[in-house]
Each structure stands twice: as structure tokens, then as C-alpha cells.
Amino acid sequence: MKYKTTGRIIAPMTIIARKQIKREKLLDQGVQMLMEQGYHGTGLKDILNTVGIPKGSFYNYFSSKEEFAAEAISHYIEPFIIRLKGHLQNPELDGLTALKQYYAELINEVKQTGYKGGCLLGNLMGGLGDTSDICRHSLKTALERYKKLQLTALLRAQQEGTVRVDLNADTMADLLIDNWQGALLRMKIEQSVKPLQQFVATLLEDYFVNK
Amino acid sequence: MKYKTTGRIIAPMTIIARKQIKREKLLDQGVQMLMEQGYHGTGLKDILNTVGIPKGSFYNYFSSKEEFAAEAISHYIEPFIIRLKGHLQNPELDGLTALKQYYAELINEVKQTGYKGGCLLGNLMGGLGDTSDICRHSLKTALERYKKLQLTALLRAQQEGTVRVDLNADTMADLLIDNWQGALLRMKIEQSVKPLQQFVATLLEDYFVNK
DNA sequence: TATTTTAAGACGACTGGTCATCTAGGAGAC
DNA sequence: GTCTCCTAGATGACCAGTCGTCTTAAAATA
Numbered sequence A, B: 001m002k003y004k005t006t007g008r009i010i011a012p013m014t015i016i017a018r019k020q021i022k023r024e025k026l027l028d029q030g031v032q033m034l035m036e037q038g039y040h041g042t043g044l045k046d047i048l049n050t051v052g053i054p055k056g057s058f059y060n061y062f063s064s065k066e067e068f069a070a071e072a073i074s075h076y077i078e079p080f081i082i083r084l085k086g087h088l089q090n091p092e093l094d095g096l097t098a099l100k101q102y103y104a105e106l107i108n109e110v111k112q113t114g115y116k117g118g119c120l121l122g123n124l125m126g127g128l129g130d131t132s133d134i135c136r137h138s139l140k141t142a143l144e145r146y147k148k149l150q151l152t153a154l155l156r157a158q159q160e161g162t163v164r165v166d167l168n169a170d171t172m173a174d175l176l177i178d179n180w181q182g183a184l185l186r187m188k189i190e191q192s193v194k195p196l197q198q199f200v201a202t203l204l205e206d207y208f209v210n211k
Numbered sequence C: 001t002a003t004t005t006t007a008a009g010a011c012g013a014c015t016g017g018t019c020a021t022c023t024a025g026g027a028g029a030c
Numbered sequence D: 001g002t003c004t005c006c007t008a009g010a011t012g013a014c015c016a017g018t019c020g021t022c023t024t025a026a027a028a029t030a
Helices: A013-037 A044-051 A055-061 A065-089 A095-112 A120-128 A133-160 A169-190 A194-207 B013-037 B044-051 B055-061 B065-089 B095-112 B120-128 B133-160 B169-190 B194-207
Strands: none
Touching (some): A013 A044, A013 A065, A013 A120, A044 A055, A065 A095, A065 A120, A065 A133, A095 A194, A120 B120, A120 B169, A133 A169, A169 A194, A169 B120, B013 B044, B013 B055, B013 B065, B013 B120, B065 B095, B065 B133, B095 B133, B095 B194, B120 B133, B120 B169, B169 B194
């Protein structure tokens, strides 16, 4: 079996992998555009053109726009989970410091991208939370995974003595999520990272701290 | 001068008032639909049909969809401001209690409407914060007015001794805004008022409280 | 007061464009 | 030659916004 691409003979697996790569390209671009323009504001054509995949090919990769969005949601959250896990697995960092570093990193990045977008989860929760059951379910799952990770960090920090034990860790995890989302919204309209910095200073450096 | 409408003679002023009433109807319905389906997800025709105003008449009331949305934003926030002011002017309530009652009321209402919509400001901040300058400005103004009111409540509560004075009132006001927005998002996908109740319990009944 | 003039408001049909989705036929693999 | 996969183009619905016509109020005239 020969698959000519650059003149070399390559294994058949790659033909499936090729498709997978295109799928990911679509998802990457989709995440970007859905985040910046919302679900209804983003046309499939925009995404396809940018990625360079023909107009009619979309339905070879995804069964509908709605399902595409649902998949984009889980595709979006993955890197955040991996990154936070990375910080948490760093043996030099205690739980609270890991969290702080993680958020500091996010703030730094958002500063460089010019406050565009915010968070795909937040934007879609607001924009189509009621409309699409598929997407709502995907949002819920993504948020649960993400929250669970923050929860483990907080629980560890409690054991390590850096975070108050008289506050429920689960409640604190929710608080982190809610506050971050709200801060991102305010960041967008104020065009400033101040809300995000305030988030860190208020919760991670004051309210949660075991003094 | 006679103006026949229902057979009765009415004053000329009402003809202008009539227009104003239709404008408000459009805004009321627009708020509802923008909140539930987002800016791009809401067609002018939907709104007009529901209110019973013909397609061609829209531009007699508003100069564009974008401007309509911007006006819907300030139209939306007004009742909330009025209501919170009402609680704050109640001489029987201290500042903190007024805030708590206000939020309890909101929670109760959202429970009855089946967690639909959430907050127009939050949804639009996420959905088109980057897209429309007009709307972003309107969002910013609305949010500032709303925040200022919460701030005065907190300042008063500090003077009254119910709220901590070692926390900056301005920071607390931001925290209220951010957290409420985030809680509303979570409410939508979890279909539960729990996030909102947690918001009250955590901030207004714990973190802010002068113990 | 009765009649005519004028101008603003209301309105349905229409425009050019875009949307998500479908399908028929072509390209390439075996 | 057969078969599977892919995609250009088509499809009908819908979008925000426009236009020319018609209604109607009120000013002007008598």
C-alpha cells in the first residue's frame, strides 16, 4: 500500500491520522472563533476557510454544527487541565503555590492576547446555555472535570496547612470558578487584567489563606 | 383636535407616548430574547412578530440592531437599580440586610422562571464583548452604575459595623459583581439555584461579615 | 368651522448576502 | 472495475437593512 504525499512511502495509519489532524485543526480554529464571536456569530464557512478545508467537507468530520461546538468545548478545556495538573505535579510546589502560579500564567497570557475572547466555557454558558442540550451537557462535563482538579489542589493545600480548614474545599472550588468567570467578563469590557489580578489577591492571597 | 382610538377623545401628547410605549415593548421583548438567545441568535423579526410591530417599522424606533441592543442593555439594568435602591431606602433595613434581601428576591424570581436567561449583561459581555464597541460601552456604563450602588450599600454597612472595614469596599463590590455573574452561569448549566445561594452564604454571610 | 395641503409615520415587499446542510458526481485506493 | 471517500456546488431558509407606497395627523387656508 503506497500513499504518495512527499514521495515517501508511509504507513496506512497515517491516512486516518491525517484526518484526525484536520479535525483538530478545525477544533482549534473553532475554539478561537466560538470564543470571540459566540456560537451564532460564528459561521462554519469562516472556520473552514481559515483552516483551508473545503466548504463541503465539514460533515465528513462532524455531524452538525451543534456537535462540533460540543466537541470544541471539551477540546478547549483539555490544555487547561493538563497545565494545572503539571503545576500540581511539580514536587517543588505546594498546592496553593501551584494554583497561584497557574493563574498567574493565565493572566500573563491573556494580557498578551489583548483581552480577546475570555473563556469559551463562560461565553457559551451565557450564549446558549438554554438553547442546546448537547452543548449544555458538554459544558457541564468540562466544568466538572476542571472543578474537580481545583478541588484536589485545595484539599491538598488544606492538608499542607496553607489554606483554611474551616471553609469547605468544595465551596472554595466553586468560588474560584464563579469568580474567575465573572472576572473574565469584566476584563473584557474594561480591557484590563485588573479584575483577574483582583481575583488572585482576594481569594488565593486573602480569603482562603490560613493565617 | 380629535384623535380617535377607542372612540374617546384623547390628548395629543398620547400620540408621542404611544410611540414610546411601543419602543418599550420592543425593548422589553428584546431584553428577553437577547438574554435567552444572545445577540446573533436573536433576529429582529422574532422580536417584531412577538410584539406585533411590522418589519418595516423597526427603523422608525431604532437606527440599527446594534443600537437597539445597546439601548436594551440600559433598559435592562434600570429595574435592578430601582429595586436595590428601594431596599436601601427602607429605613428598617441596615445596608447588609438590604443587600441580602435584594439578592434573596432575585434568587426567588430566577427559581420561578426556570433558570432561563441569567443576566443580560453577563451573556452579552461574553458573547459580543469584543465585537461591538457601542454595546461594550453600554455594558460598561450599566455595570458601573450597578456597581456604584452596591458600593454605597457596602460603605454604609461598614459604617454600621456589620461589614468588615479591613477589606476595601470597592474590592468587595467587584467581588459581588464577578461572583454573581459566575454563579448565574453555573446556575444555567446546572439548572439549580445552589450556586446563587452559595454566593450569598459565602460572601454576604461569611467573608464580608464583621465578626 | 370646513377644506386643502403637507409632511411624518407606518408598513409590506424586497434586496443582497449568509447561513447550515445536502447531494450528485469525481478522484483515488485496492 | 469496483468501491469508498471526498467536495463543489446547490438548496432553501433566514438575516439586517431599504424602498416606495400608503395612512393619517396637523398646519395652512379660506
